[in-house]
């Protein structure tokens with residue numbers, strides 16, 4: 001089981017510009033095996049949401065539960081992938097992939113074997129002993145994906161992982177991710193600015209607003225898989241979401257808070 | 262796409278700039294060789310003109326003869342070994358203390374505001390100024406000299422490492438935490454290797470500071486060593502010995518720098534992909 005449950009989660013930051021409320025009273029349940037995509041205007045708190053689930057930050061109020069146990073810090077059952085690959089330049093490709101296993105104290109032989117499997121999965125076994133700076137951007141993001149998968153997390157958290165890639169590479173990675181999700185049935189929380197990407201991948205899309213610091217709309221996506229970015233139905237749904245997104249950006253009033261406590 | 266080996270490097274071989282780089286290296290070596298030959302000839306000419314007293318301005322031949330003599334009778338070897346022993350002890354302690362201290366200062370605000378500020382302040386003091394205090398504390402002995410060497414290098418090392426840690430990408434550190442690095446293993450497997458370029462810079466700087474501090478201490482406090490060989494040369498009015506010792510000090514400094522840090526430079530350039 002891997003069910004994520006957020007109840008009345010609030011998070012704000014003290015900055016030079018004053019107190020910024022990123023999330024206020026967010027309630028959210030993510031079911032096991034769900035592929036949840038989150039879209040929303042820049043600065044609305046999407047990354048904050050993932051950081052909280054990853055255990056890198058802590059909520060001011062509210063609770064985050066994974067299968068009824070409180071999230072108290074980073075752990076191997078929830079791995080976060082960033083927009084930048086954030087690979088370790090001092091390690092070779094294969095050692096990067098095996099890094100998490102090393103932290104867990106796994107035997108060297110097992111680590112290497114597992115890392116090779118994952119490099120195969122992302123079609124990079126030929127580059128196992130390369131250094132990071134020798135890879136292209138898309139290759140790096142695939143290594144980051146393999147590195148996260150090595151820990152066999154129940155929940156995969158992805159923060160705009162493909163935003164910096166070209167369209168062809170992104171298409172390819174969509175397919176790889178789709179395959180992986182179908183094969184492993186992992187719970188995935190995927191953040192993106194690209195509405196079509198969200199509809200292409202998600203079983204559900206959530207729209208977040210900067211204004212209220214919470215989710216304002218929900219779209220179940222029941223299109224048959226595998227989808228393509230150009231599918232007519234997909235494009236239709238995406239344009240509806242995009243219009244809502246525009247509205248959310250336009251009607252910012254600046255009030256955030258929990259309804260009656 | 263290359264199946265085996267390193268694709269980026271094999272591609273670099275094919276580029277014309279590679280051979281151009283190679284020929285320009287030959288050129289620089291040639292220029293250097295010419296320059297130093299010129300210096301040597303200038304030295305010999307000035308000596309032959311007898312402008313200055315021979316006692317104050319030895320000729321190259323005299324220096325070389327003295328150098329060969331002291332190298333052969335073993336007195337130079339004894340001095341070099343004695344100095345190197347002190348240097349390695351003092352510098353070793355500096356590295357062992359300075360690197361962990363720098364890593365912690367880079368991460369912990371409280372430690373940085375206390376120890377970091379102290380290190381910054383003490384760095385303003387030329388390390389040889391510690392000698393009187395060290396002699397009072399430890400007596401006129403090896404420990405006093407080692408202390409001066411340590412005070413000369415430990416601050417530079419830890420401050421360079423601290424700056425390196427501060428400059429690390431926060432994203433990289435977050436990624437490491439997400440993947441389960443925490444506590445001691447975060448320091449050993451993430452912070453230290455991530456800061457390696459600065460660690461090497463700091464260690465290198467510390468090495469040259471340690472070398473200088475040692476020479477200063479040995480000049481002031483006569484015991485077997487390169488510094489005291491220098492003062493002995495002065496006392497005996499043996500300018501050949503003075504200049505020969507100076508040249509040997511330069512040679513040791515350069516060779517040690519190459520041996521200790523040349524390999525690290527290559528390793529860092531290969532992994533980080535930084536060009537120089």
Ligand SMILES: Nc1ncnc2c1ncn2[C@@H]1O[C@H](COP(=O)(O)OP(=O)(O)OP(=O)(O)O)[C@@H](O)[C@H]1O
Pocket residue numbers: 013014015020021022040041042043044045046047048049
């Ligand atoms: N560590 C922090 N310190 C101060 N403020 C922060 C911090 N992290 C986030 N914020 C603020 O919280 C708000 C939400 O940030 P967040 O990064 O979650 O937005 P986002 O939805 O991911 O935006 P984007 O789509 O541009 O990535 C922003 O206004 C941001 O300025």
Ligand SMILES: [Mg+2]
Pocket residue numbers: 046047048159
């Ligand atoms: Mg973000």
